[in-house]
Amino acid sequence: MKPTTRAVHEDRPTAIDLFSGCGGLTLGLKQGGFEVIGAVDNDPLSIETYKANHKDVTVWPTDIRELKPAQIQSTLNLEPGDLDLLAGCSPCQGFSTMRTLNGALRVDDPRNDLLLEVLRFVDALRPKAVMIENVPGLADDESFQVFCGRMENGGYHGDQDVLNAAEYGVPQRRKRLIYIAGLEIKIPFAEPVQDTLTVRDAIGDLPEPGESGDPIHDLPEKRTPRVMQLIQRIPQDGGSRTDLPVQFQLDCHKRCNGFKDVYGRMAWSEVSPTITSGCFNPSKGRFLHPEANRAITMREAALLQGFPGDYKFPKATSKSSLAMMIGNALPPAFIAAHAKVIHDTLKDSGGATNRD
Numbered sequence: 001m002k003p004t005t006r007a008v009h010e011d012r013p014t015a016i017d018l019f020s021g022c023g024g025l026t027l028g029l030k031q032g033g034f035e036v037i038g039a040v041d042n043d044p045l046s047i048e049t050y051k052a053n054h055k056d057v058t059v060w061p062t063d064i065r066e067l068k069p070a071q072i073q074s075t076l077n078l079e080p081g082d083l084d085l086l087a088g089c090s091p092c093q094g095f096s097t098m099r100t101l102n103g104a105l106r107v108d109d110p111r112n113d114l115l116l117e118v119l120r121f122v123d124a125l126r127p128k129a130v131m132i133e134n135v136p137g138l139a140d141d142e143s144f145q146v147f148c149g150r151m152e153n154g155g156y157h158g159d160q161d162v163l164n165a166a167e168y169g170v171p172q173r174r175k176r177l178i179y180i181a182g183l184e185i186k187i188p189f190a191e192p193v194q195d196t197l198t199v200r201d202a203i204g205d206l207p208e209p210g211e212s213g214d215p216i217h218d219l220p221e222k223r224t225p226r227v228m229q230l231i232q233r234i235p236q237d238g239g240s241r242t243d244l245p246v247q248f249q250l251d252c253h254k255r256c257n258g259f260k261d262v263y264g265r266m267a268w269s270e271v272s273p274t275i276t277s278g279c280f281n282p283s284k285g286r287f288l289h290p291e292a293n294r295a296i297t298m299r300e301a302a303l304l305q306g307f308p309g310d311y312k313f314p315k316a317t318s319k320s321s322l323a324m325m326i327g328n329a330l331p332p333a334f335i336a337a338h339a340k341v342i343h344d345t346l347k348d349s350g351g352a353t354n355r356d
């Protein structure tokens, strides 16, 4: 007889989220029709956030290198082949273009090896499908070649593409590598959606921060008078520091011709730039509000990632910790589009748990 853990999710295909962070990927999988039954992450703040929003999921708050697939299998009562989708996004920092420009060698970053941890779970669980997301730089990394080769040897038909989340109903330009593999079947990528969402669609209706009652919208920001003067002069709705006469520019900007987006404002009628872990700081990119003389708030960052307005984040924490979680998250709508195609393909092939 099947124990309760299996019985409750017999009507929907199941998924496990490795490196679950604050839950962007999990939310997208749920929106795409999956029941997420397990998640793994080792960051306490991410786990707190994840649990606040996904109470129904069994979470392993641990270093993935210390977690045995057998532990997941026995807790969730999963035999090899039971699981429909294993999905995950290992830390991206080691593969990012930014780090390469700064001179760091991607292949030497120990975080890159975490991708290969996924293979232990693939070997044991034998899921019907596997989805991996990361920055485009992953494609050039040795660990990804090893990963793809091992997947192929294991009977998976995998494919990869670099896609822009903005084409999948996310109000943000965010190019990411997606790898999707099916066990003995090919699974296509989702087609882009027709409508583009803009910055105005995502954050145009929010009250000004301060007394909104939303703790992550109301976190104060401090800037030096010199930086405040600069921000006030940046033209509204898409303006840049390069629009200013030279006497109003910061000395460091006069000396440097690169990073033109820093201290730029977002434009109401466009998608936002990529929301990163530096999105609370206008010196890290185009993170100024289209009109207000401030950086975007953490609620605005979450909305630009496509989290719903009532997604819970810890109240008593710093902007930088929130930005780290939110900037590292996967936009749920982007994942939902691909999850739906995986769901439908598995169902059509007769393989998915879903029999509806």
Ligand SMILES: C[S@@+](CC[C@H](N)C(=O)[O-])C[C@H]1O[C@@H](n2cnc3c(N)ncnc32)[C@H](O)[C@@H]1O
Pocket: 019, 020, 021, 022, 023, 024, 025, 026, 040, 041, 042, 043, 046, 062, 063, 064, 065, 088, 089, 090, 091, 092, 114, 328, 329, 330, 331
């Ligand atoms: C790119 S983020 C994942 C984002 C997440 N999928 C989302 O959509 O919100 C990578 C995650 O890997 C976690 N991580 C890093 N090293 C880990 C390890 N050794 N074991 C488990 N999780 C780890 C980090 O805490 C971070 O939350």
